[in-house]
Amino acid sequence: MAEPRGPNAAHAGMFPNLRRDVAFPIVGVGLLFGVFVAVGLLYQNSFGGAGERLVTTAMINAIIVLGIQIYVGNTGVLSFGHIGFGAIAGYTFAIFAIAPAEKIKRIPDAPLGLTDVDMGSWGAVGVAIAVTVVVAVFVGIGLARSGAESGAVAATVITLALLFVTHEVARHWPELTGGERAGLSFRIGGKLDTRVPIYLALAGALVLARLFAQSRRGRLAKAGREDDLAARAMGVNPMVQQMIALLTSVAVVSVGASLKVYETGSLLPEDFFFFFTLLTLTMLIVGGRNSVTGALFGVAVITVGRELARRMGQDGFEVFGLGLDSEPLDWIFRENLQTVFLGVAMLGFMIWRPKGLLSDWEFDDWLYRRFTRTQSAPPVPQATMSDENEARLEVSNVSVVFGGFQALSQSGFEVSSGEVVGIIGPNGAGKTTMLNVITGLVPATSGQVRLNGKELIGTPSHEVARAGLVRTFQNLRLFGSLTVRENVEVTRLVAIAEHDDRSTPETDVLVAAAGLWDHRDRRASELDYGNSRRLELARAAAARPLFLLLDEPTSGMSDTESLAMVEQVQTMAALVGAGVVVIDHDLDFIIGICDRIYCLDRGSVIASGTPVEIQADPAVQAAYLGSSAS
Amino acid sequence: MTELLQNLIDGLGRGSIYALLALGVAVIFGVMHLLNFAHGELITVSGYVAFWTISEGWSWYLVTPVIIGTAIVTSLVIERVAFSRVRGSSDFTLLLTSFGVHFVVSAIFLLYVSASVKTFSEPGWVANTFPVGSLNIEVYDAVVIGVTLVTLLATSWLIQRTMFGLALRAAAADFDTARLMGVRSDTVIRGAFALSGLLAGIAGVFWLMRSGHTTPTVGITPMLKGVLAALIGGLGSLRGAVLGGIVLGLAEVLLRSRLPDSVASLTEGFVFLMIALLFIFRPQGLIRVAHAERV
Numbered sequence: 001m002a003e004p005r006g007p008n009a010a011h012a013g014m015f016p017n018l019r020r021d022v023a024f025p026i027v028g029v030g031l032l033f034g035v036f037v038a039v040g041l042l043y044q045n046s047f048g049g050a051g052e053r054l055v056t057t058a059m060i061n062a063i064i065v066l067g068i069q070i071y072v073g074n075t076g077v078l079s080f081g082h083i084g085f086g087a088i089a090g091y092t093f094a095i096f097a098i099a100p101a102e103k104i105k106r107i108p109d110a111p112l113g114l115t116d117v118d119m120g121s122w123g124a125v126g127v128a129i130a131v132t133v134v135v136a137v138f139v140g141i142g143l144a145r146s147g148a149e150s151g152a153v154a155a156t157v158i159t160l161a162l163l164f165v166t167h168e169v170a171r172h173w174p175e176l177t178g179g180e181r182a183g184l185s186f187r188i189g190g191k192l193d194t195r196v197p198i199y200l201a202l203a204g205a206l207v208l209a210r211l212f213a214q215s216r217r218g219r220l221a222k223a224g225r226e227d228d229l230a231a232r233a234m235g236v237n238p239m240v241q242q243m244i245a246l247l248t249s250v251a252v253v254s255v256g257a258s259l260k261v262y263e264t265g266s267l268l269p270e271d272f273f274f275f276f277t278l279l280t281l282t283m284l285i286v287g288g289r290n291s292v293t294g295a296l297f298g299v300a301v302i303t304v305g306r307e308l309a310r311r312m313g314q315d316g317f318e319v320f321g322l323g324l325d326s327e328p329l330d331w332i333f334r335e336n337l338q339t340v341f342l343g344v345a346m347l348g349f350m351i352w353r354p355k356g357l358l359s360d361w362e363f364d365d366w367l368y369r370r371f372t373r374t375q376s377a378p379p380v381p382q383a384t385m386s387d388e389n390e391a392r393l394e395v396s397n398v399s400v401v402f403g404g405f406q407a408l409s410q411s412g413f414e415v416s417s418g419e420v421v422g423i424i425g426p427n428g429a430g431k432t433t434m435l436n437v438i439t440g441l442v443p444a445t446s447g448q449v450r451l452n453g454k455e456l457i458g459t460p461s462h463e464v465a466r467a468g469l470v471r472t473f474q475n476l477r478l479f480g481s482l483t484v485r486e487n488v489e490v491t492r493l494v495a496i497a498e499h500d501d502r503s504t505p506e507t508d509v510l511v512a513a514a515g516l517w518d519h520r521d522r523r524a525s526e527l528d529y530g531n532s533r534r535l536e537l538a539r540a541a542a543a544r545p546l547f548l549l550l551d552e553p554t555s556g557m558s559d560t561e562s563l564a565m566v567e568q569v570q571t572m573a574a575l576v577g578a579g580v581v582v583i584d585h586d587l588d589f590i591i592g593i594c595d596r597i598y599c600l601d602r603g604s605v606i607a608s609g610t611p612v613e614i615q616a617d618p619a620v621q622a623a624y625l626g627s628s629a630s
Numbered sequence: 631m632t633e634l635l636q637n638l639i640d641g642l643g644r645g646s647i648y649a650l651l652a653l654g655v656a657v658i659f660g661v662m663h664l665l666n667f668a669h670g671e672l673i674t675v676s677g678y679v680a681f682w683t684i685s686e687g688w689s690w691y692l693v694t695p696v697i698i699g700t701a702i703v704t705s706l707v708i709e710r711v712a713f714s715r716v717r718g719s720s721d722f723t724l725l726l727t728s729f730g731v732h733f734v735v736s737a738i739f740l741l742y743v744s745a746s747v748k749t750f751s752e753p754g755w756v757a758n759t760f761p762v763g764s765l766n767i768e769v770y771d772a773v774v775i776g777v778t779l780v781t782l783l784a785t786s787w788l789i790q791r792t793m794f795g796l797a798l799r800a801a802a803a804d805f806d807t808a809r810l811m812g813v814r815s816d817t818v819i820r821g822a823f824a825l826s827g828l829l830a831g832i833a834g835v836f837w838l839m840r841s842g843h844t845t846p847t848v849g850i851t852p853m854l855k856g857v858l859a860a861l862i863g864g865l866g867s868l869r870g871a872v873l874g875g876i877v878l879g880l881a882e883v884l885l886r887s888r889l890p891d892s893v894a895s896l897t898e899g900f901v902f903l904m905i906a907l908l909f910i911f912r913p914q915g916l917i918r919v920a921h922a923e924r925v
Contacts, residue, residue, distance in 0.1 A: 151721030
């Protein structure tokens with residue numbers, strides 16, 4: 001059915017901007033692939049057989065590292081378990097790929113009649129992906145339940161437990177895995193006869209990793225990575241994005257693991273355990289975990305560094321053929337130097353450069369900026385939206401008790417579209433708690449929050465936002481390492497998916513309207529205080545809310561800035577056709593902007609009315625100035 | 631019934647060691663928000679010290695204080711060299727820093743000693759048992775449980791009744807505010823690492839007495855037990871860590887004796903699986919630590 005959709009409907013698909021998010025990444029990734037392979041071929045031509053093996057291994061490692069990057073980079077959750085997934089895929093692949101005649105020697109009594117299964121290598125890769133993805137669904141549910149977010153400790157331990165479970169099973173279930181010593185070995189060809197499958201898989205992993213990062217899902221995942229709570233308040237459900245990232249990531253790792261097993265020609269529990277976890281994570285961290293370019297770069301750097309360390313461990317400076325005397329350093333040039341190198345690299349980067357060499361720099365992003373003319377003049381905000389969406393928010397009889405402290409008692413307010421309603425009150429009056437209740441961050445002890453008659457109490461945060469109530473934060477919760485534009489764009493992506501029948505202002509229009517045009521490509525974390533506040537406003541407006549809920553938008557601002565903020569709030573609300581609820585204790589600001597005002601004190605509404613009425617109210621004066629005014 | 635009682639005592643012995651390890655992990659998590667994947671390295675280092683001293687003919691009575699001292703010093707050195715440089719970093723950085731420390735320490739032993747297993751003799755009384763009614767109690771288990779009890783009581787006194795303990799608790803509740811109130815961050819963090827080292831040292835003595843060997847990666851298992859037990863209990867809760875250790879020890883012993891022989895070797899796998907399930911249904915662990923995020 002071809003419903004007429006708004007002018008932005010095309011953008012509601014997987015990619016916000018086809019040129020920036022698909023064309024350039026594919027070209028950029030193609031060039032990276034070319035350079036990586038060319039350097040590899042050059043190296044192996046100069047070093048012969050050993051060099052060839054090193055390059056093949058590096059490429060397979062790159063596939064696995066890129067797979068890990070898709071999850072760790074986009075969600076910020078540190079996973080020690082991806083090599084555990086690799087073990088599952090590797091064993092599945094081996095068991096399904098080895099010819100029955102070989103299997104009879106190693107695992108004659110495999111359960112489920114697996115000894116007699118003969119799938120061939122290609123089929124076995126498919127089975128490996130399928131089995132691993134199914135396991136990942138369960139692990140993913142566990143991660144979601146544990147409250148996985150950027151740097152979450154419980155999530156990391158769950159992934160670590162997965163690594164150990166797979167290792168224990170591999171060691172102690174010899175009927176299936178060949179056990180600890182014998183392992184599984186086979187000759188499907190020993191080494192791959194051709195490198196074509198590896199090239200294909202590497203190119204595929206690069207494209208997939210890069211496109212995922214640029215896709216709508218990837219962008220939403222990154223918002224969750226930057227600030228889980230703020231992402232929810234903008235209507236993003238990070239759990240969904242994390243699950244999609246995990247499954248994509250695990251599929252790529254499965255392919256890499258299968259290739260690793262095929263190439264090695266044998267499989268022992270140790271092959272996919274602590275050391276390989278260290279190796280792949282170091283590659284990812286050193287290059288830059290948030291960047292696909294970085295991940296590939298890290299693989300190259302660590303491969304070269306490790307090889308150098310290995311050879312210097314054997315031959316000292318003779319590796320360079322310079323005739324340098326390596327005797328004084330004999331205490332360093334020893335066997336196993338490469339392991340020290342890996343540990344020191346990881347530790348050193350964590351201490352001095354935790355974001356890695358490239359941080360979140362992407363090659364194709366650089367190309368895009370270089371070869372795309374950017375509009376230099378700020379776009380003029382178009383005429384206001386036709387205000388068809390009459391809405392009404394009714395908050396009534398809300399009480400909240402924290403332990404023994406009554407933060408709110410029987411409080412409420414009402415607001416309709418087109419209105420600006422203020423809530424004032426001294427510190428501790430319960431203003432922010434009120435917003436937290438409405439947006440689902442704090443459970444109410446009793447009371448109702450109704451949007452157009454629909455009860456919102458008990459609705460999760462991200463659904464409240466999608467229903468049309470979007471907030472800003474008093475203590476600033478921007479997506480720090482995303483640019484100003486990206487901050488706005490992420491929320492806009494949610495809005496487009498929700499209301500694709502309504503036109504939503506373009507990202508640039510919102511950025512310009514907030515007075516941030518000159519800072520549009522800067523990271524949010526680099527903005528000063530006032531601009532950060534303005535970005536919070538623009539980001540919330542981009543969600544196309546029915547009501548903007550502003551938590552102290554002028555806190556910490558000078559008087560002139562506060563005045564400018566009055567205008568910006570009005571512009572922004574008109575631009576998206578939203579009503580406004582604003583909390584502040586700056587009376588001048590509130591009076592300058594509001595149609596009606598509610599005054600809270602110690603959890604209760606003590607007065608409400610027009611600004612003039614509120615100013616004259618003795619109870620308000622008492623609350624603000626102390627009892628002497630009463 | 632007898633078998634169950636026997637299991638309970640075995641599990642309590644094992645769980646006591648885990649509790650000491652978990653308590654050390656929880657103390658550091660409290661002050662630094664760092665989940666210490668390098669906690670097992672204290673036992674690795676102690677293991678080599680035990681190997682060297684015992685091959686010199688030292689008796690276990692002499693070796694014991696040396697091991698505990700080594701663990702404390704190692705803990706402080708690791709703090710100074712690595713963790714003091716990442717204080718206040720993101721959780722992601724802290725996690726990987728401790729992972730990195732684990733690898734550097736084990737790689738150093740790989741480089742300068744070798745990957746091979748180094749064995750040393752256990753004290754003669756480790757395998758002795760004495761009968762209590764129909765039970766056969768190992769001297770080792772009795773000593774472990776007794777010493778752990780004393781250590782926990784002493785730690786509890788330290789944390790509840792001394793200025794250092796007060797500073798530690800204040801720092802765990804709110805590090806920045808504690809600093810503003812005059813708690814010296816260096817002192818409290820180093821103190822926490824010393825305490826963690828002491829606890830790991832005592833656990834290490836028992837661990838090494840039983841195992842009688844060391845390798846560069848010998849610390850992984852105790853680290854994992856300590857970290858998991860601290861998480862089972864609810865990270866940040868010291869009581870939870872002790873409880874988590876005991877629960878983990880009991881679970882292992884009971885599972886191993888109850889599982890059919892064909893899958894008994896997979897006990898560890900089952901334990902990990904149970905822990906994963908625990909986190910799914912009770913993500914905050916057994917004891918919930920109030921932790922409100924201000925918005």
